[in-house]
Amino acid sequence: MPDDARVAALDRVLELTVLLGRDMTASLAASGLTVARTTLLWHLRAAGPSTQRALADALGVSARNVTGLVDGLAAAGLVTREPHPDDRRATLVTPTARGRELLDELGRGQAELAGQLFGGLPPDRLDALVSALDDVLERLRPLVPGSAAEETP
Amino acid sequence: MPDDARVAALDRVLELTVLLGRDMTASLAASGLTVARTTLLWHLRAAGPSTQRALADALGVSARNVTGLVDGLAAAGLVTREPHPDDRRATLVTPTARGRELLDELGRGQAELAGQLFGGLPPDRLDALVSALDDVLERLRPLVPGSAAEETP
């Protein structure tokens, strides 16, 4: 009955989830940040200046919540709210210099963590891990709403 | 530069974390539960009737928080608070029949999810995944406080 092996695998993944969550929360708290705010900031780095609507859709949360998160980030001097040049209803959220600086720092921390976690794995095992995770992700994505499969014309 | 591969692996794990968190939250909400309350109930299944202090230590949260979680579970008729036979300060939290029933149901759901996620992986790849995850967990655990390395005589 290989069912046990699958449950065992899920257990590992669940534990990983818990531990990583703790680690992220703790290390971000050391920088005065929270996971939610950091997620928004992180997304901003890749997407560039965005309206709050766009951020809400990208993060899968309500627009109201984005208002609060941006409030917090703005109070910490990490982002600014600027008027949208073409749409006076919308505001563009942009990282400040300090925000970008902190993002770089977070990126370095992430690389460091990746090194600590996976540095001991030989390349072939690492490749096997990544490809297995990709398989699992592909199976998981359609089961979860709001990940990347929303298209209802 | 194999650093990229490690960051890629961390990205997969992070996405998995997010997706699994969403899935759990959603499917538990369908049963009128929350993740935190369910974690407590789940632990109770393995540990048997416990004092709230013991639960707080086991879950790594404050005792005050356990009070609130037990309040919620008790209101839902899933656990009962009974006086500790030997210590009149403490209360023993015990799952009700309905609580145990629900736990069995959750266990079945978990097995089903494990099957959906890992059912397509051949046994050797599954084994490789599990052992790689074990390696990573072993590296991660000491980095996170409160996981399983607290012993200060």
Next chain:
DNA sequence: CTACACCGTGAAGTGGCTTCACGATAGCAG
């Protein structure tokens, strides 16, 4: 010009979490 759809936010509420203070009980020293 008039509808209507959309942007962001105030108001109100839920859940998870924390620290601090406090009463009740246990346990131990004297």
Next chain:
DNA sequence: CTGCTATCGTGAAGCCACTTCACGGTGTAG
């Protein structure tokens, strides 16, 4: 027996993430 002290659980107060509902300001199509 009598205190001192540690522990158990909980009220009070507060922060963060998140939601829905309502509303004013704005864009846009008819």
